[in-house]
Amino acid sequence: MVPVSFAPLELAGEELVLLRSNALYWPREGALLVADLHLEKGSWYAQTGQMLPPYDSRETLERLADAVKATGARRVITLGDNFHDDAGASRLDPYAAGMLDVLTRALDWVWITGNHDGEMHRAFGATLVEELELSGIMLRHEAKRGETRPELSGHYHPKMRVKVRDRHIARPCGVVSRSTYGADRMILPAFGAYTGGMDAGAPEILRALQPANSIDAVLPAKGKLVSFPLWREAA
Numbered sequence: 001m002v003p004v005s006f007a008p009l010e011l012a013g014e015e016l017v018l019l020r021s022n023a024l025y026w027p028r029e030g031a032l033l034v035a036d037l038h039l040e041k042g043s044w045y046a047q048t049g050q051m052l053p054p055y056d057s058r059e060t061l062e063r064l065a066d067a068v069k070a071t072g073a074r075r076v077i078t079l080g081d082n083f084h085d086d087a088g089a090s091r092l093d094p095y096a097a098g099m100l101d102v103l104t105r106a107l108d109w110v111w112i113t114g115n116h117d118g119e120m121h122r123a124f125g126a127t128l129v130e131e132l133e134l135s136g137i138m139l140r141h142e143a144k145r146g147e148t149r150p151e152l153s154g155h156y157h158p159k160m161r162v163k164v165r166d167r168h169i170a171r172p173c174g175v176v177s178r179s180t181y182g183a184d185r186m187i188l189p190a191f192g193a194y195t196g197g198m199d200a201g202a203p204e205i206l207r208a209l210q211p212a213n214s215i216d217a218v219l220p221a222k223g224k225l226v227s228f229p230l231w232r233e234a235a
Contacts, residue, residue: 007019007218007220007221007223007224007225008225009174009176009186009218009225011137011150011152011176011184011186012136012137012150012182012183012184014026014028014135014137015027015028016186017071018174018218018219018220018225019067019070019071019220020220021063021064021066021067021191022034022172022188022189022190022191023064023067023191024152024174024186024188025067025071025073027071028135029075029134029135030072030073030074030075031073031074031075031076031077031134032064032067032068032071032073032075032076032077033076033077033078033079033139033152033188034064034067034076034077034078034079034188034191035078035079035080035081035141035153035154035155035187035188035189035190035191036079036080036081036114036154036155036157036188036190036191036192036195037060037064037078037081037082037083037191037192038056038060038081038082038083038190038192038194038195039056039057039060039061039082039083039088039089039092039096039192040056040057040083040085040088040089040091040092041056041088041192041193041194041195056192056193056194057092057093057096057193058093058095058096058099059193060191060192060193061096061099061100061103062099063191063193064076064103064191065099065103068103068107073107074107074108075107075108075109075110076103076107076108076109076110077109077110077112077132077134077139078110078111078112079112079114079139079140079141079152079153079154079155079188080112080113080114080115080117080140080141080142080153080154080155081114081115081117081141081154081155081192082111082113082114082117083117086117089124100124101124101125104123104124104125104126105125109124109125109126109127110126110127110128110129110132111123111126111127111128111129112129112130112131112132112139112140112141113128113129113130113141114141114142114154114155115141115142115155136149136150137149137150137151137152138150138151138152139151139152139153140152140153141153141154141155142154142155142208143155143156143185143187143208143209144208145207145208145209145210146210146211147183147185148179148181148183148211149183150182150183150184150185151183151185151186152185152186152188153185153186153187153188154187154188154190155187156175156187156198156202156204156205156208157172157189157190157195157196157197157198158172158173158174158175158187158189158197158198158199158200158205158217159171159172159173159189159197159198159199159200160172160173160200160217160219160228161199162219162228170197171219172189172190172197173189173200173217173218173219173228174186174187174188174189174217174218174219175187175200175205175209175215175216175217175218175230176215176216176218176227177209177210177212177214177215177216178212178213178214178215179211179212179213180213181211183211185209185212187205187208187209200217200228200230201217201230201231206230206231212231212233213232213233214229214231214232214233215229215230215231215232216228216229216230217230
């Protein structure tokens with residue numbers, strides 16, 4: 001049973017749940033999906049002289065552990081850009097490395113690699129793959145333009161800019177495309193603490209999700225899924 005405070009989403013005949021933490025829960029598979037962790041982004045910036053608080057990996061992993069606890073997920077599947085660079089795993093502080101060890105041992109954990117994971121040397125005992133098909137849905141880092149199968153991906157860090165009480169705010173969001181092919185597809189919001197964002201309606205995102213009849217940004221709000229139209233096929 002999915003708690004009513006979570007926002008349900010139907011995709012390719014499957015019930016999914018978009019959490020406020022930016023994770024996606026798949027109840028039937030008992031799987032928690034997260035995209036673009038970018039672990040150790042803070043320490044990577046420090047190497048270039050840009051000093052940020054070096055606790056992004058801790059924050060990201062603590063939020064992920066909270067999402068696992070809240071959903072009861074038995075599996076975690078990442079959708080690429082797991083570390084910010086190839087050497088990121090070696091820079092984890094002992095606390096963050098210990099957290100990751102505990103999580104990967106306790107769960108059926110699969111790393112899907114992305115463009116920042118060119119040589120991901122350490123998998124922490126988990127499975128490492130380029131992409132995965134699960135119950136007929138393709139899981140990969142970057143949406144494959146022209147894909148006619150259902151798909152879940154990351155890479156673009158989509159954000160929706162909305163006006164609330166005379167204030168303009170930007171929030172991470174998912175982007176969902178629907179087509180007559182039955183190939184529902186979704187780009188997940190970025191999960192990492194230091195991840196920026198691209199406008200959900202950016203041409204790069206709209207192109208990546210073609211062919212489609214409609215493309216919408218989706219946000220969880222008060223237990224419901226709020227949808228914002230981004231693109232419609234010309235009549």
